[in-house]
Amino acid sequence: MITDRWLTPPGPRLTLNRGQQIVAAVLVLLLISLVAIGFQSSADQNAYSQHSARSEAASTNTFFTVRDSLTYIDRAQQYLLGAVPRRDVQLARAMLAQRLRVIAANGVTAADSTGPDYRTALTALDAVIAQAPPGLLPANQRTRWADAILPRSEALSERAHELAADNQAEQHRLNRLAERNLLRGRVVQLAMLISALILAGILLWWVAANVVRQYRTARRAFDEERQALRQTESRLDRISALERGQAQILERIATAGPVSSVLRQIVQLAAEVSGAPAVRMSIGRRTVIYPPGADVSGTPAWTGVVTDNADGAGTLAVSGDAESLDELAVTALVRCRDLVTLSLERDASARRLSYQASHDALTGLANRSLLLTRLSKSLVLSRRRGTPLALLFCDLDRFKMVNDSIGHAGGDQLLIEAARRLSGTVRESDTVARLGGDEFVVLCPELPDRSHAIALAERIRAALSAPYTIDGKEAFVDACIGITFADESTVSGHELMREADVAMYRAKLTDGDHINVFDSLLEAEVAQRLDLDAALRHAVERDELRVSAQPIVMLNTGVITGFEMLLQWHRPGQPVLYPGSFIPLAEDNGLIVEIGRWVLYETVQTLARWRADGLALDLTMSVNVSPRQVREAGFADEVLDLLDAAGLPPEALIIELTEHALVDLRVAHPTLARLREAGVSVSLDDFGTGYSSLTQLRTLPVDQIKLDRSFAAALDQGDAKQRAVVQSVVALASALSLDLVVEGIETLAERDTLLDLGADKGQGFLYHQPVLWDAARATLESGGVCAVPADGGYTGLASSDAPSPSASTNLRSHRPSPSVST
Structure with missing residues (x-):
């Protein structure tokens, strides 16, 4: 839809002629110069401020140098009067030395700011003070030392006052020079600003005269632009419809929507976006036509090949006139063809993942999850129809020993062969599952009677106990099978699994009999064995x-x-x-x-x-x-x-x-x-x-x-x-x-x-x-001999721990066989 904003005529385009461009260029140069001068004035002002700060810092440094010099002179004179010891004079000299090392803002030390006369006078006074007696100066020596110290201190005082006067004069000269430079820059800046304002007024009047003429030209171009805009909006609507439809289809593919429904949606999108009268998708046994019932017998205007997938190769064909398909229509059809491929690949991947989630990776049998699901459904049908349901729990006896002997790869081959034998022994309606390791479970729903389950267990045991040939070597295992039947008291599949496991466990403990049917007494026996294990x-x-x-x-x-x-x-x-x-x-x-x-x-x-x-x-x-x-x-x-x-x-x-x-x-x-x-x-x-x-x-x-x-x-x-x-x-x-x-x-x-x-x-x-x-x-x-009495009765050497054996030579002991050992 075209909004009111798009219906508003565009304003005239501002186009300058050559003369206006020259005036504008001069104005721009004036403005640039004005800005540059402004920046220069600001820089000069900053430089003046920085120079003032450095001068002030240097002046301050000189001031303190003069002050500390006079303090040094004063302490020297007080020393001559006997008021202070020489140590105070030396302290004053140390303070002066510290001041002379101070670096001002201009990077110059206080010592470098003094002249050679000052340094000569300071050195002369230092030399005399260094030779003066320590402590307070005795009264009888004051005259002699006054002749040596006073002339030198007065010379240093004169040099210090000269230093202060020279510093003040230099500071005043520099400030006057900086102020003159700043004033000159302000005058130039003001003159250029007035010139720029005059040129700007002239240019503005000149440009305004061209606006009306240019506005008429812009109005004529408006109709042409509006037509182009309508065509663009129509294209955008088609693109938006394609993007929305593609997004919806991708969402359904990602959320595992039914593949048949997704394919119908793709074919419908291809027809709507391309504007074709009919679209047909054929792949494997699948055929989808939109609109439903449309005639697609003619030569297609466009055909796209769907790449091979789980369902085989196929085509996406569009009926109508090939010239009516513009570039956007072809793009949309290519995208729809790719969506078909993606949908079929996603469906095949989902089927593979579903299979992997419910089947054992090694043998391809059902895993615990699928077994319990089928067991729950079978229990419901068993109660409803009143038919027997059996669960057989199989364990390969001596498998670990064989696995250790032939290696884990050989053990895997044996398990695969055992799974194949199991699958070939049971009915099609039965479910064979591997729980892990060498444990298998067979679910037998809707049995004619319980004897069929026992007969099946015998066949399974015979099949699993037959020799295995692994890498040219024979391997032997046996099978222990526990059987349990569902009845009215069975609560869940988990309970039935536990009962079958208990029956199998009891079968492993029974010599010679490797098939056992669950009964309630088994649970107590297994519990007792678990206690013994603990x-x-x-x-x-x-x-x-x-x-x-x-x-x-x-x-x-x-x-x-x-x-x-x-x-x-x-x-x-x-x-x-x-x-x-x-x-x-x-x-x-x-x-x-x-x-x-x-x-x-x-x-x-x-x-x-x-x-x-x-x-x-x-x-x-x-x-x-x-x-x-x-x-x-x-x-x-x-x-x-x-x-x-x-x-x-x-x-x-x-x-x-x-x-x-x-x-x-x-x-x-x-x-x-x-x-x-x-x-x-x-x-x-x-x-x-x-x-x-x-x-x-x-x-x-x-x-x-x-x-x-x-x-x-x-x-x-x-x-x-x-x-x-x-x-x-x-x-x-x-x-x-x-x-x-x-x-x-x-x-x-x-x-x-x-x-x-x-x-x-x-x-x-x-x-x-x-x-x-x-x-x-x-x-x-006692001699290491086991004597045998003439009557054959056991005597041995006396031992209080030894129970008496049978008194008859023909009566055998019924104690546990002593040959069973570790």
Whole structure:
């Protein structure tokens, strides 16, 4: 819209002719000269003021110089009269000397302002005063010194008065000269001001005569300018419409507006701003036409290509006459084409971010957030339709050990493969999620019945337990699965997740059964285990752990060749706990490293004390070590430093590891090799219960194998196959030059059969049960032999700490297995 301001005719343009320009130039020069003279007058005035100030300062300096000179003369005369001591004269001279060093505003010292006559007179008086007697001048010397001092003081007084008179005359002359210069400048300035005013009046009259003529010319130009203005306003309206529409579209893109709605808005803007009869946008499966239903079958007047994006390439086509599209219309269409690209890229980016926010980055499975969202929706549908809903919590058993063995990159590959197997096992309607680490959750909505969930868990466990091939190597893990079902009492998805987690935790603790269905009793059991976990974290610092020792003997004589260290937990007011009750827990929470380090220290220190007392000089101590402990950096150095500090040879210590641990601890073999090179032996505990092949046994870094107690038990039952197995193991140990120890010997029949098969070393309740340090020491002090009575009943050496074993040779102990240790 054109406002009244734009309708007002413009005033005449002021244009000067050549004569006016000359007069104006002269006037400007006069004004510049006037200003320059004004500045010069101000500068002269400032210079005069500064000169006056300097002159006044110099005059003041001269005045004080004269005053201090007269004071000096006065003190000298009083000294001649005996009124003051010579010290006062010298003080007056010091004040004069200080004054002579003062620098005035003109940069000249008071001394330099005096003449040579003054300085000569001052020097002469100073010389006489310097020779005068100190203190008050005696009366009998005053006449003699007056003849010397008075002429010189009078000469200095005359020079001082002359100095004052000369300074006043010079000051008066300079002031008169400066005043004349200032007056001359004022006169010139006034003359130039009058000339400038006259020229200005002439120029003003001359210019006024041209105004009317120029005004008429300006009026004619007004109509032309108004027409151009209307065209400009129309262009500005189109630009404003484009900018507003573009801003609105950008806002909708930034706020993630629906992409279909944004594209319609862009096409509408392109049609309105360009003035085209119809605009069509085609990209992928999307087609938008504005106005809706318009005919766009003809050849387009303009076509813009939309760059490739997630939906593919496309075009923005404009119908109509190409000549009707001006530069602004083309600019608007190019911007609309770029807005289409930006909108599609923003939509694709939003979809990617949404996917990343709801899916696991490594496996592509749903994450916890998406799982809980779907779980909440599924719970609502389950209550509404009355269909069962199950949640399966899966954990890969032994994954950390495999991950440490093959590296984190290999562990990631294993997790990706496990996710692929899980996704291929479940239904399409199920949701598989990864919570982190090696934990997976499967949401099974709308099940036919609960048995389907249990069957699915069996299939999942079978799929996850199959061997994995990572970088050409086989890896084995197992799966523990906890199952929970939603019912009327289920409050939320978080509660269901907790129940499934509890069931999975219980499945990990159950030997042989890795699938567990949640029930209310599980919570109390898990809570009890958590309490046990909390108490175990303080067991070492509270001195609640005890190391017991079970003798390893020669089967035929009972002579002790060494001890195996076993662990007990003595909690105040609680029954004694054996390793099977808390060592797996320590393995899970990582305390096994600290506990194992403590057992090693106690064992080495005890053996060192026994040897210092002349006991156990040829005996060995066998200590069970956790795989996690062996994987600790510096484990070998720690063991060897401990032996060295206690003064024990490395041959006195045997490190025991289970068959499972040695097969999986390929990365720890250099550590075991370092210990063996130093002299520490490595024993393969519970041999026969694992899955190592004969080839692996040949290559494993071991010096001793300990046959599991289950083989000795079978011998008591007369099992011919078991007898053949044991005989093969004895022959295998002999062929591989490995020391063989049989565990769990409890009857004479077992002992005799083992001797017949060629075994010569073992341990078990038949000879001695595990006892604390003092009882083990008593056994050594009494001869170091574990006697076996003829009836096969256990006697051992007397120990008040040792509970009585079974009285019958055929009745086996039901105590926790002593072979379960650290």
